[in-house]
Amino acid sequence: MSAGISAHGVTVHYGETLALDDVTVDVPAGQVCGLLGMNGSGKSTLFKALMGLVRPDHGTIRLLGRSPRQARREGLIAYVPQSEAVDWTFPVTVADVVMMGRYGHLGLTRRPRAADRAAVAAALERVGLTDLAGNPIGALSGGQRKRAFVARGIAQDARLLFLDEPFAGVDKRSEATIAELLRALRGEGRTIMISTHDLASVPALCDEAVLIQQRVIAHGPLDEVLAPETLARTFGAEVAAARPGDEAGGVR
């Protein structure tokens, strides 16, 4: 299988704080990988490093064989940020957000053409937000906002999708819709990495998982990574006892 995400020996500091310590993760193209860890374990930092937004002190990163910068320039990466990282008062409509996915496709005039508008309409349709296209993004529910950002990635035709806590603040129905959408996107050969502290959402969605706590604690098939002894080693016996699939299965 060809490499989708390949990070080798990645170490990141913020000043004195060690956020990632010698992290090596290889995800084959076309897989959904769950990135699991407690708050502050380095999940967002790994995404930022993969996108070339923070520069590792050491290590190398290749995305579909390219550097993060090149992958970004080619429009291969879509990022669905944590809700807290977005200014929801910014006056843009849902359709505007999705059109941002087309920026890399716009011609010299930088004006959307019929093909761009069609791609936006198709992406909105796919995530079930056609009726809300003209609404301000800030007026949407948590789940609808997430779907709008996934639509931006679809309009972009990104080959790699990074989703930071996609189920936080999302109702169960939207969670199911997003999960179904991600499975369909995986079926199209896209590589997906999803960070979550919510172990319950992992089995239905991910082919494999990485447990991080600055370092990689475990990486592999779900039955290995989610084994009670691995979870207990990482998060303590209490979390391991709340098995994935339980409502209480979380690692906050």
Ligand SMILES: Nc1ncnc2c1ncn2[C@@H]1O[C@H](COP(=O)(O)OP(=O)(O)OP(=O)(O)O)[C@@H](O)[C@H]1O
């Ligand atoms: N810009 C920054 N400046 C200084 N320290 C930071 C910065 N961003 C993150 N950190 C620190 O780096 C470590 C890893 O943070 P990171 O946000 O990557 O973790 P996380 O697993 O995504 O956590 P969360 O689930 O809370 O978002 C934490 O100790 C955090 O306090």
